[in-house]
Amino acid sequence: GAGVSQSPRYKVAKRGQDVALRCDPISGHVSLFWYQQALGQGPEFLTYFQNEAQLDKSGLPSDRFFAERPEGSVSTLKIQRTQQEDSAVYLCASSSEVVYYGYTFGSGTRLTVV
Amino acid sequence: QKEVEQDPGPLSVPEGAIVSLNCTYSNSAFQYFMWYRQYSRKGPELLMYTYSSGNKEDGRFTAQVDKSSKYISLFIRDSQPSDSATYLCAMGEGNAGNMLTFGGGTRLMVKP
Numbered sequence: 001g002a003g004v005s006q007s008p009r010y011k012v013a014k015r016g017q018d019v020a021l022r023c024d025p026i027s028g029h030v031s032l033f034w035y036q037q038a039l040g041q042g043p044e045f046l047t048y049f050q051n052e053a054q055l056d057k058s059g060l061p062s063d064r065f066f067a068e069r070p071e072g073s074v075s076t077l078k079i080q081r082t083q084q085e086d087s088a089v090y091l092c093a094s095s096s097e098v099v100y101y102g103y104t105f106g107s108g109t110r111l112t113v114v
Numbered sequence: 115q116k117e118v119e120q121d122p123g124p125l126s127v128p129e130g131a132i133v134s135l136n137c138t139y140s141n142s143a144f145q146y147f148m149w150y151r152q153y154s155r156k157g158p159e160l161l162m163y164t165y166s167s168g169n170k171e172d173g174r175f176t177a178q179v180d181k182s183s184k185y186i187s188l189f190i191r192d193s194q195p196s197d198s199a200t201y202l203c204a205m206g207e208g209n210a211g212n213m214l215t216f217g218g219g220t221r222l223m224v225k226p
Contacts, residue, residue: 004157033213033214040122040218040219041218041219042118042120042202042204042216042217042218042219043158043202043214043216044216045213045214045215048213056213059213091157091158093157101146101148101163101204101206101214102148102160102163103160103214104160105150105157105158105159106157107155107156107157108156108157110155
């Protein structure tokens with residue numbers, strides 16, 4: 001597709017539920033990033049993939065967060081046993097080059113934990 | 115103290131005004147400086163991308179970087195109501211796979 005596609009756009013989860021958020025990057029993009037954006041804040045880095053390799057997961061806030069990109073294209077961010085503090089917009093971004101910060105972002109998944 | 119500081123606003127200006135948006139930072143390793151625009155319920159969209167110090171102009175937008183003062187600016191000339199959005203500064207160190215560090219964003223409102 002022409003842009004980065006994320007699904008679902010909105011997700012309401014009960015506290016303790018597991019959720020899976022999907023990202024379809026621009027075809028052929030090598031680099032893929034996940035960011036978390038709390039209300040009224042800037043995005044904060046979660047994790048980075050270069051093709052299928054997860055090279056940096058230093059931003060994942062706890063071991064309840066897990067991301068994968070098994071074939072180097074689609075990525076899934078999974079959150080286990082969701083907590084209220086996980087409520088945020090989860091943004092996916094991709095880039096055609098290894099070192100280039102002009103990412104293309106998706107519109108995000110807004111997660112609300114109740 | 116956050117690595118990148120940005121006044122949250124909101125900043126309200128009349129149509130046609132010149133807008134100045136700013137960020138300060140503390141990490142001397144930052145070499146790449148970006149400005150993103152984010153409309154409500156949308157992802158950030160890249161506006162300006164600069165490397166190291168200096169100025170860059172693109173249409174109505176001018177980005178300035180002063181690494182000695184750890185200060186970056188975005189100027190918008192002839193502001194339009196369609197410029198109403200949140201503006202995020204972002205910075206990177208330049209290593210492969212290194213993440214962007216964002217400011218908290220400034221909300222801009224341009225009144226017709």
